[in-house]
Amino acid sequence: MKTPLALGRSLLLSTALMTSAAALAQTPAAPATPPAAAEPEEEQVEVSTLGASAPSTRDIVVTGRRQQNVIRATPQVVSVLSSADIARTGDGDIAGALQRVTGLSVVGNGFVYVRGLGDRYSLALLNGSPLPSPEPLKRVVPLDLFPTSILASSLVQKSYSANYPGEFGGGVINLTTKAIPSEPFLSIGGSISGDSETTGKLGYTYYGSDYDWFGFDNGTRDIPRGLKAAVKNSSTTPIVQGATYSAADLQDFAASLNNADTSLLQRNRNIPANFSADITAGTSMDTDSGRVGVLAALGFSNSWKTRDVLQQSSIDPGLAGIPNSQFQTVITDNHVTVNGLLGLGAEVNDHKFRWTNLFIRDTVKQGRLSSGYNRSVSDPVAGQPDSLIKQNTYWFERQLIDTQGVAELRFGPLSIDLRATYANSQRESPYERGFSYFYSAQAGDYINNLASGGQSADIAFSDLNEDIYAASGDIAYKLDGALTGTISGGVAYSKTKRQSERYQFQYFRPAGALDLAVAQERPDFLVSDYNIYTYNIQLRDVSGAEGSRAYSAGLEIKAAYGQAEIELAQGLRLQGGLRYEDAEQFVTPDAGAGTQLSKSYLLPAATLTYNIQDDMQVRLAGSKTVARPQFRELARQIYQDFDSDRQFTGNPFLRDSTLYNGEARFEWYFDRNQRLSVAGFYKKLNNPIEAAAFFAGGGVLRTGFANAPEAQLYGAEIEVEKHVPLDTLGGSFFETKRLVLIGNYTFTKSKLKVDNSIVIGPDLSPVAANALFRDGAPLTGQSDHIGNIQLSFEDTERLSQLTVLFNYASERVTNRGPIQGTLSQPDIQEKPGIRLDLVGRQGFKILNTDMELKIEARNLTGTGYKEFQKAGANIVYLNRYDVGRSFSLGLTANF
Secondary structure, three states: OOOOOOOEEOOOOOOOOOOOOOOOOOOOEOOOOOOOOOOOOOOOOOOOOOOOOOHHHHHOOOOOOOOHHHHHHOOOOEEEEEHHHHHHOOOOEHHHHHOOOOOEEEEOOOEEEEOOEOHHHEEEEEOOEEOOOOOOOOOOOOHHHOEHHHEEEEEEEOOOOOOOOOOOOOEEEEEEEOOOEOOOEEEEEEEEEEEOOOOOOOEEEOOOOOOHHHOOOOOOOOOOHHHHHHHHHHOOOOOOEOOOEOHHHHHHHHHHOOOHHHHOOEEEOOOOOEEEEEEEEEEEEEOOOEEEEEEEEEEEEEEEEEEEEEEEEOOOOOOOOOOOEEEEEEEEEEEEEEEEEEEEEEEEOOEEEEEEEEEEEEEEEEEEEEEEEEOOOOOOOOOOOOOEEEEEEEEEEEEEEEEEEEEEEEEOOEEEEEEEEEEEEEEEEEEEEEEEEEEEOOOOEEEOOOOOOOOEEEEEEEEEEEEEEEEEEEEEEEEEOOOEEEEEEEEEEEEEEEEEEEEEEEEEOOOOOOOHHHHOOOHHHHOOHHHHHHOOOEEEEOOOOOOOOEEEEEEEEEEEEEEEEEEEEOOEEEEEEEEEEEEEEEEEEOOOOOEEEEEEEEEEEEEEEEEEEOOEEEEEEEEEEEEOOOHHHHOOOOEEEOOOOEEEOOOOOOOOEEEEEEEEEEEEEEEOOEEEEEEEEEEEEEOOEEEEEEEOHHHOEEEEEEEOOEEEEEEEEEEEEEEEEOHHHOOOOOOOEEEEEEEEEEEEEEEEEOOOOEEEOOOOOEEEHHHHOOOOOOOOOOOOEEEEEEEEEEEOOOOEEEEEEEEEEOOEEEEEOOEEOOEEOOOEEEOOEEEEEEEEEEEEEEOOEEEEEEEEEEOOOOOOEEEEEEEOOEEEEEEEEOOOOEEEEEEEEEO
C-alpha cells in the first residue's frame, strides 16, 4: 500500500545572517527585543563566558558590529549575535541564526558544523559552563532546543584560546542567557504556521495518551510493573522461559503492555497547523550599592512535519541491478517543545552575580508506515502488491535541566570569575513499537504470523540519564606600566556521568506460526489479550542480540591554564597561552568490550594581531586542540534516530583525535558598522572519527563509527557588510530608509590520508584503513561551498523591515560507504541545496502598546532533501523527499 505524500518541514524559526562583533563584554542585558529596526548606536550586548576579563573591557560596548575599540580589545576571531541581531530576521531558535554565520552550517536537529567539521568538533557552552546533551547520539547539545527569546547573545569563537576547554576542534559557541533587564518589561507573543506538504494533508499518527499534545505522557507509556521488576532483576540474563520465568509469566508480560493506544496507527487526513506562544518578563530595582533583577521566560510550540520518503539500499558495490530493499515510507512527526527560564542577577559595586535556571523539554511523537520489499525476505513480483508493509509508532522525549551560578568580581586591576553548574539531561523512548506484514497470495492480504520471514512484532524501551557537575575559577590582572596588557589563568573541573538502557522484546509463539485468519488481524487485535492467552503468545527478551542492553559511562576532566595578552609595540598585540588537561573516560557495557581512555594534553594557543592602520588589521593564529569520542560513539547499543530514520551503534575501540590549527585573516572596517574580511585556515587531524555505514543482519543498513588515520582540511572565507542610505532618492518615504547588504562565502576542502594500517571498523571487525576509507575522500559533514546573502530594506527610526535570506550548501558526505569484503560502496552523501526565505517585521501601536507583526515565508525555492549513493550512472536514494514551502504569521506585544 503506497501513500504518496511529501514532507513539509514547518519552520517557525527564521535564519539570520549574522552581523559580526568581536568583543567579550560583560554589561547589563537589554530588555526584550526592542521595537526598532536598527540597533542603538551603543547597544549593550551581554556575554558571559570563560576567562576573567580585565576591568577595562567592561567599558567596551558591543554593537553587534565591528568598531575600532572592539577590534583592539579582542585578540581572537569571534562573532557575536545580540538578541536584536537575531530578532532582525525572526529566528525562533539559535540554530537558525547560526547557520548564517560565516563558515557555519546546521545539520539535522540543530547540530552546528564549523568550517565543515562535524558537531563533535563544536563546543557548546551556556554562560561559560558546559552543557550535557539530551540527544544520545551526540555529546553536544542540539541548538534548536534553545529559543532566542531567552538568550541575550550568542558568541562564536573560531580561533582557540587557552581559557576554553581543549575540545575546541572547529570552534566554541557560547550562549548567554538574559540576566538583569535595564528596565521592567513584559513581552507576550504567539504565531501560527503551516507548510505546503504537511498542513491540511494526509499523515499518520496514533492516540498515545491524553497529554501528548503538551509533550508529556500521563503514564500510558510506563513500563508495566511486573516487566519492570523482571528487567531490573535480570542483569544480563535474558527474560525467557526457563527456571526463572514460566510460559504464563511471559504471557502476562505481553498482556500487561498498553496495546491499542500505542500500536494502532491511524490516518489523519487533515494534519493541523503549527502554533507557538511565549511570554518573557523581567524587572530590576536599584539598591544602595547596585542593582538586583529577575527575569523569567516560558515558551511552548507544537508543530507537525510529514515526510514521504523513498528509501533504498543496495548491497552491490557498483549499486547495479535491483536495489536490495526499497520502501516508500510516510513519517509524521508531532514535535512539541516546552521551555522555561528563571534568572536572578545582582550588581554590587563593580561585582556581578547571576543564578540561572533553565528547563527545556523536547518531544517527538512519530507515526511511520512503509510499503515496499526487502530481497532478504522476498524479491518483488510484477503484478503483485508490495511484499512488505511495516508500521512503527515512536515517542522520543528529551529533557534538559540546568542550574548555574556565576560571580564576576572586580577589584581594581584584578578580576576574578567563579562559575559552578549542575545539569541533568534525560532521553526516554518508551514503547518503540514495530509490526511487519507480508503479502500472502494465498490469502490475498497482508499477514503477520509472528514466525515467518518479514512477519514480526516487537517493542523496545530506551532510557538515558546524564548528570554533569562543573566548576571553574579564572583570575586576570591588568598590567599598566612599561608593559601593558593582561595576564590571566584559571582552573576547571567537570565530571559527566551517564546511564543508558535499552530493552527490546519480540512477540513469539513457541508452537510456531499463527493461523492464517489470526495473522490477517490489524496490529492491536494481533497482540490483544485474547490472542495472547488463546494462542500462547509470549514476550521474548532479545535485548542482547545486537550489542549491550545497558551501559554506564563517565568523563572526568581536570584542567589548568595560563595566558597573557601583551602589546609588543604600537598596534601589535600577542595573546599566548598554554592549557593542561587530564581526562579519564570510560564506557562499561553489561556485556562485551568496554572502553577506558586516560590521557593528558598540553594545548598551546597563540594569536598575533597587527593594526595596519586605524581601520585595518591582520591576525595570525595557531593552536593545538583535542576531540574525544562521544559516549554514543563508544557504546555498542542500538538507537533509532528519528531524524535520519536510521539505526546507530557505537565502537568501543575508538581513540581521541588531536587537531593542529592555523589561520590568517585580514579585516577592513571601511565605515561604521561596515566591513570586509578575508581569511584562510588549515587544520590537520590525527585519528579523526568518521561515521561509517555497514550492513547488519537481514541487509539492514546501519551507521557506526571508526577512526581514520589522518585528515587535512583547508579553506578560505570572505565576509562583507555594506549599508546603503536611500535618502538620496528624495522624498519623505526614503528619508529614513536604507538597504543592508550582508554576504559571506566559505570554501573548504578536506581529504583523508589513509594507508593499509589496521583499524577497527564500525561492525567491530579489523580492516585495512584503505579498504574502509578512500584516500583523499572528504571528511563527513564537510561542504566545499557554503554561502549566505542577506538583503534587508529597513527603516532606521522605527520597526519596519523586509529581509530576503539566501543560503546555499553544496553536497557533503554523511557516512562512509559500507564495504563488501575487499570492495567498498560509494560514500553516502546529502544535498542541502539552495534555500530562499523572506521575513517581514512591522511595528505599530494598539492602545499605546508596542506591537510587532512578523510574516515569514520559508524555502520558497521548494528545495527537497536527498541522501544518496552514486556510482557512475547508478544511484540509490537512502532518503529522498520533498520539503515544501512554509509560511507563518506571528504577533508580539511589548509592554
